[in-house]
Amino acid sequence: MKRRGNTLPSWVLTLLVALGLFLIVFIAEVTGIISRYWYQVIQLAAITAISALGLNLIYGFNGQFSLGHVGFYAIGAYGSALISKDFVATWSGTKVGALSWIVAGQLGFLLTLLASHWLHIGTIREAVSTWMGDDLPSHERWMIVNLVSLVLVAIAIAVGVVAAWQLKSVIAAILGGLIPPLPTKLGQRVIFILALLNGGTLAALLAYIVGLPLLRLGSDYFGIATLGLAIMIYTALQNSDLVIATMKGARGMVGIPLLSNWIWVFIALVATIVIMRNLIYSSHGRAVVSVREDEVAARTMGIRVTRWKALSFAFGGFFAGIAGGLYAHLYGFLHPSSFNVVKGFDPLIIIVFGGLGSMTGTLVASGLFALIIEGLRVVLPDGFEDWRFVIYPILLLLIMLLRQEGLLGTSEWGWLKAPAPPERPSATPASGDDENMTKKETRE
Amino acid sequence: MKESINKFPLRIIAWLTYGALGVGIIWGLAFLIRLNGPVYFFQAIIDGLKLGFVYALIALGYTLVYGIVRLINFAHGDVFMVGAFASFYAITRYGWGFVPAILFSMIVCTILNVVIERVAYKPLRDAPRIASLITAIGVSFFLEYFTALRWVFSPDFITYRRPFRVMAWNIGGVTISNISVIMIGITILLLVTLQYIIRSTKMGKAMRATSLDKPTARLMGINVDGIISLTFAVGAALAGAGGVLYAIAFPQIWTFMGLMPGLKAFVAAVLGGIGNVPGAFVGSLLMGQLDVLVVSFLPMGSRLRDLFAFFVLIIVFLVKPTGLFGEAMVEKV
Amino acid sequence: MKLKSRILITILLIATLAVSGCELAQSKTLNIAILGPLSGDVKTFGESNRNGALMAIEEAREEGMEIETIIEDTRCDAQEAANAANKVIFEDEVKFIVGAVCSSASIPISEIAEANEVLQISGTSTNPDVTINEDGSNKEYVFRACFLDPFQGRVMATFAREELEAETAAVLYDVGNDYVKGLAEYFEEAFEELGGTVAVSEAYTKDDTDFSAVLGKVKDAEVDVLYLPDYYAKNNLIAAQVEEKDIEATLLGGDGWDSPELEFELFEGGYHSNHYSPADPRPVVQDFIEAYEEEHGAVPDALATLGYDATKILLQAIEEADSQDPAKVKDAMADIEYEGVSGEITFDEYGDPIKSAAIVEIKDAKPEFHKFVSP
Secondary structure, eight states: OOOOSTTHHHHHHHHHHHHHHHHHHHHHHHHTSSOHHHHHHHHHHHHHHHHHHHHIIIIIITOOOOSOHHHHHHHHHHHHHHHHHHHHSOSSSSTTHHHHHHHHHHHHHHHHHHHHHHTTHHHHHHHHHHHHTTSSOHHHHHHHHHHHHHHHHHHHHHHHHHHHHHHHHHHHHHHHHHSTTSOHHHHHHHHHHHHHHHHHHHHHHHHHHHHHHHTTSOHHHHHHHHHHHHHHHHHHHHTGGGTOGGGOGGGOBOOOOOOOOHHHHHHHHHHHHHHHHHHHTSHHHHHHHHHHHOHHHHHHTTOOHHHHHHHHHHHHHHHHHHHHHHHHHHHSOBOGGGGSHHHHHHHHHHHHHHOTTOHHHHHHHHHHHHHHHHHHHHHSOTTOGGGHHHHHHHHHHHHHHHOTTOSSTTOOOGGGSOOOOTTSOOSSOOOSOHHHHOOOOOOO | OOOOOOOHHHHHHHHHHHHHHHHHHHHHHHHHHHHHHHHHHHHHHHHHHHHHHHHHHHHHHHHHHHHHHOOOOTTHHHHHHHHHHHHHIIIIITOOOHHHHHHHHHHHHHHHHHHHIIIIIGGGTTSOHHHHHHHHHHHHHHHHHHHTSTTTTOSSOEEOOOSSOOOEEEETTEEEEHHHHHHHHHHHHHHHHHHHHHHHSHHHHHHHHHHHOHHHHHHTTOOHHHHHHHHHHHHHHHHHHHHHHHHHHSOEEOTTTTHHHHHHHHHHHHHHOTTOHHHHHHHHHHHHHHHHHHHHHSTTTTTSHHHHHHHHHHHHHHHSTTOSSOOOOOOOO | OHHHHHHHHHHHHHHHHHHHTTSOOOSSSEEEEEEEOOSSTTHHHHHHHHHHHHHHHHHHHHTTOOEEEEEEEOTTOHHHHHHHHHIIIIISOOOEEEOOSSHHHHHHHHHHHHHTTOEEEESSOOOGGGTBOTTSOBOTTEEESSOOHHHHHHHHHHHHHHTSOOSEEEEEEETTOHHHHHHHHHHHHHHHHTTOEEEEEEEEOTTOOOOHHHHHHHHHHTOSEEEEOSOHHHHHHHHHHHHHTTOOOEEEEOGGGOSTTSOGGGGTTOEEEESSOTTOOOHHHHHHHHHHHHHHSSOOOHHHHHHHHHHHHHHHHHHHHTSOOHHHHHHHHHTOOEEETTEEEEEOTTSOEEOOEEEEEEETTEEEEEEEEOO
8 A cells, every 4th residue: 555665754653643643532532631522623623624635635636626515515414314314213114225225326326427438428429520520500510419419418317317226126135134134333333334435425426427517617617616516505405305304404404323433533534644645646646736737738748637627526525525424423413504605615714724735734724723613612701702703714814814825835744745756765764854854846 | 521411401400409499498488478477577577687786786896806816805795794884874873865875885895995905815916816715705704703793783683774765666567666776777887887997997908907917017017006906996886885785675784694695796797707897797687587587487496596596507607618708718726 | 934833832822721721610609501693694693592591690690599601602503503512511511501592503402411411491492303302202301492383383374364364375484494494384284274275485595685586476476464484684674575565465473573673664464473472561571671671772582582581491490409400400390380471381291381372463563462372
């Protein structure tokens, strides 16, 4: 998984720090040094960090300005809550009903994607267009080409829907055979993991589907389109009781089992960091970053820009979905107002605050963000409760004015730093003084 | 050149599709008119027009600032709120008339926005563009929550006393009030003035030059910082006027009132092609119609309004990636 | 570098303060937490509720009870509310919570309170999920002082059908506000059950200011009554546009109308259900109104009244239990017979109040008592 060589010391150090953090929080909670309140705030900070890391991948590393991250967070939260709630209560009859429905739906989605891939819509469009040549006026050609692609898309969707319908009962049978025999505790964990992954993939699929056509927009237009998407998701959630009664729409979804705890959140955070770090420093990651640096140049180098944009958007959405799922199972109650547009600015603020394109920065900023919001609650004297959100924007302004590139700029710490090129092992191994050794990436 | 193909069947298909679309639109309109009668339909159109002009007032300021500094000024909606409150105090506390009140709030907003620009945006002019976006969000939060303190504007929902009496005319069953007429009149006046300033004055020329290329504009002897401040001032004056008219049309003010109209107006501006003044105007009118027609005619329309409205936005983007009137632009954050 | 470390140090200092600031609170005084939205767009409701609650506590202090209050902001948001509840329960070690205002905030609080055996009484949260678990079992530690949605909606529907003899009704509600939506749904259900037709049922969102489209539908349907169950703030805006549209229907509403801020001229001839009537001659009502006016310079609205009553109920239960143990107080509260501003209150087995409703008429630009309706 990780490269050996001179990265080893920083890897060990980072691991130690991470383990230390984990144990400190864990032991402090068990022994009662920190109260449940701070324990929950720490978990919330870690969850926010996961979601913000996803946005950092989209915006910081891939350069796509997205204002709709909260939408994916919401999808993940509701998507996973539906499944785990189904396990304790019931939604669609059987204990594995919701799960099989959603899994089958996603598989159908994937099949639709694959089918449209197999159908080579782009190539066919071009072929049809050239075949008609200049014989037809351009608008008529446009119309014919679009009619052809409409038919192809319809076929692909039909394939997906039929497949999903068929798969549902198969999956239900498999899950029904596998999960109920497990002991309750273990079964719960399995369901929880499945629920989280489902929330994540649901968000990722949506991101991919929406991203493919929208990502060709200019940056601000893309931002607004994603903002629109977040508002659409918000409106849909407010009216979700029209479709699925247990989601309860604007009344708020209750009865979600409280399965999240520090261990789960920490594992998810570490997994997110590991996946992201290894993705970014792989050759794929360089493709992702090259899109940010210069799209035209990247295209000329043979990088499939659209594909990498859509994929990093989907990956970012996946992380947001996982974070949403953890959030749902931490608080046990979901209300659409927790996912409104203004809340959607939070991850954006965090990644800019920490430094765009810096994972370390995002992690630090998430912690500080929670500390400021909740710290102000504790620090402010009685009668000044309403000053909390007056002071917070002032702090935000001050930090942005003093640190224009964010807290850490684009620098990373420890293992999160870019590994040295493997073919040129340097004589002196990296020492502990990381901050001065940080390479500043040049960015526009 | 390759062999000419038999294009006749293809042309038939294309024109049949056009025909179907055309018939569909006409049939749809006829259906809507017949559904609840023409009075209902035209009343909806008129209501949508009024709402569209409300959006236009806010969208103009947004698009102006964006055109020059490429900043999504999220605080614009809150400057607009301050404008509404300023006129409220002018009218109820000091008993001023409509015209002095609107001028007063334009001045207040101008001063406020220039201060905001100096404090929050100017130091970040050379930083990445996203930094000033975050400070804009910060300023927006600050204005909302600070003014909601009991001793500033108070968090209450305050009823706005209109400085003139409401009159309504009934034209064949369709009601048009003097509020709509005043809104439309003043918006068109502001739009024309704005277009005049941008197109035909020296200042406007400098603004356009700054918008195109800041370093070159500076080399040409244009005071770029001055022009940017000026742009913020003009944008704020528009917001101030917008705030007053909005409060007159929907007579209630509170410190969070700028949030949603600001967002919608901004989306409308983007719909028209952001940075483009006539585009923002058309986008706003479209948004207004969309809002009202969706609620008036679609089943569950009032519950799912935003869903439909933003769906249309995304569809427009898919067809015209830079909005209805936007020029193709190559730029990076 | 220096700057960065300075910022970091400042923030760390704040953090230390934050952690050390909560080591106090170890006396025998009674700790009561008041939760509600004290920032954000419904701050004004939260402030009213808090003012009412604080008045009740002030009265108890005068009688010699030692009470410490902890006030926290929930911003009408589920996550904020849960954090606030965790803070007062685990940091300040509070055993009694008054609040929150919005159901979306009260539900997460109620789950934390129930799990940690902390007594919660909400003044204004009407969602059934506040006091009842998902599986239908009762949350033993959670009570409320207000009506549930079904009762109020039904009262007004019956009133419209039987006294106003309305045939058709229109209902406008805020789709994102469960209180308003609940009232609207139960009004519709009852109105149709009683043989009327609900011709128009339309939604809006809390940020809407333009109601021309939905009111266009109402006008088109020529209904007899228009039910507006939202709070006074939104209703002022709607009523102004009702007048502009020349809609003749009688306006009906719920306890959200109860506020001096209501634009009474616009609601002339309208009726709304309420917990009490300001014209009620009972001394408890008149004393409360007088005291509130003296302190805040305005007549109390429904939120202040309910905040006051909720706190009073809690204090009375503590007195009756003669203990600060939530488990005992909860039992006392379940059997309480409280005589307050919003009527005589007893609790049913779910911790929901049983009390009668008043119907108030807006006449000559002021609210006037019309009649009582028992549950």
